[in-house]
Amino acid sequence: MGRSPCCEKAHMNKGAWTKEEDQLLVDYIRKHGEGCWRSLPRAAGLQRCGKSCRLRWMNYLRPDLKRGNFTEEEDELIIKLHSLLGNKWSLIAGRLPGRTDNEIKNYWNTHIKRKLLSRGIDPNTHRLINESAVVSPSSLQNDVVETLNLDFAGKVKPEPVREEIGGINNCTSSGTTSEKDYGNEEDWVLNLELSVGPSYRYESTRKVSVVDSAESTRRWGSELFGTQSDAVCLCCRIGLFHNESCRNCRGSDVRTH
DNA sequence: AATAGGATCAACCGCGAATGT
DNA sequence: CACATTCGCGGTTGATCCTAT
Numbered sequence: 446m447g448r449s450p451c452c453e454k455a456h457m458n459k460g461a462w463t464k465e466e467d468q469l470l471v472d473y474i475r476k477h478g479e480g481c482w483r484s485l486p487r488a489a490g491l492q493r494c495g496k497s498c499r500l501r502w503m504n505y506l507r508p509d510l511k512r513g514n515f516t517e518e519e520d521e522l523i524i525k526l527h528s529l530l531g532n533k534w535s536l537i538a539g540r541l542p543g544r545t546d547n548e549i550k551n552y553w554n555t556h557i558k559r560k561l562l563s564r565g566i567d568p569n570t571h572r573l574i575n576e577s578a579v580v581s582p583s584s585l586q587n588d589v590v591e592t593l594n595l596d597f598a599g600k601v602k603p604e605p606v607r608e609e610i611g612g613i614n615n616c617t618s619s620g621t622t623s624e625k626d627y628g629n630e631e632d633w634v635l636n637l638e639l640s641v642g643p644s645y646r647y648e649s650t651r652k653v654s655v656v657d658s659a660e661s662t663r664r665w666g667s668e669l670f671g672t673q674s675d676a677v678c679l680c681c682r683i684g685l686f687h688n689e690s691c692r693n694c695r696g697s698d699v700r701t702h
Numbered sequence: 703a704a705t706a707g708g709a710t711c712a713a714c715c716g717c718g719a720a721t722g723t
Numbered sequence: 724c725a726c727a728t729t730c731g732c733g734g735t736t737g738a739t740c741c742t743a744t
């Protein structure tokens with residue numbers, strides 16, 4: 446038996462959203478918060494499937510979205526992140542405040558690919574087209590990892606933490622760094638699942654009550670839509686306060702980071 | 703002015719992961 | 724543990740806009 450559709454296809458609107466539909470969705474989410482996408486359309490009076498509502502909200506209606514052209518810095522960051530993460534657009538978007546995965550994906554396909562090709566770089570491999578191995582993967586990874594504060598598994602990349610970008614992780618520690626601190630980089634194995642935290646502005650509201658959702662939405666304004674320094678530790682987000690394996694939690698006051 | 707072709711981007715689709723029962 | 728449900732992601736499509744001829 447096939448998978449049941451996410452919604453009853455009949456009597457559902459498709460295609461471009463109207464202003465009225467947008468307003469209904471925004472009003473509903475402002476009042477009740479995100480989540481429960483399946484039941485949201487009916488509750489909001491929309492003839493759309495939940496998936497469509499979620500997409501419209503995430504990619505277009507969310508109040509924290511940054512509009513306008515990508516900056517040169519964003520371009521370079523996307524290129525670096527893509528060289529490390531590949532087509533993990535949601536992870537990349539998590540490092541670019543105000544940008545959505547869809548937006549970055551489109552931008553990559555329409556602009557950055559061409560930009561790299563014009564530089565003679567293969568956008569898939571991030572290597573020069575006419576040379577077999579120009580960019581050392583390890584050095585590239587190291588560069589990006591140091592910039593973004595990603596960790597390694599197997600041998601977890603140790604302290605200290607370098608400068609952050611985009612409020613990736615506010616688990617900072619002060620102090621200077623020397624390369625020997627990191628051990629042998631050939632021992633490192635990327636562990637993106639463990640190391641790459643959620644978007645600093647994103648919080649799952651899945652399966653929360655209406656009250657909790659509303660509270661979550663309220664908190665967006667100050668906490669999740671805040672400045673880049675407002676990043677929140679993943680451990681705290683998932684309720685693992687005082688997690689010894691997290692450098693955020695070690696030696697810091699709970700609920701303050 | 704008409705139109706063909708390219709560029710852009712919002713939206714859809716299918717799938718796998720996560721979660722619930 | 725098995726199955727169902729829901730969510731989120733990445734690939735793809737198609738409508739619209741822009742530009743060159």
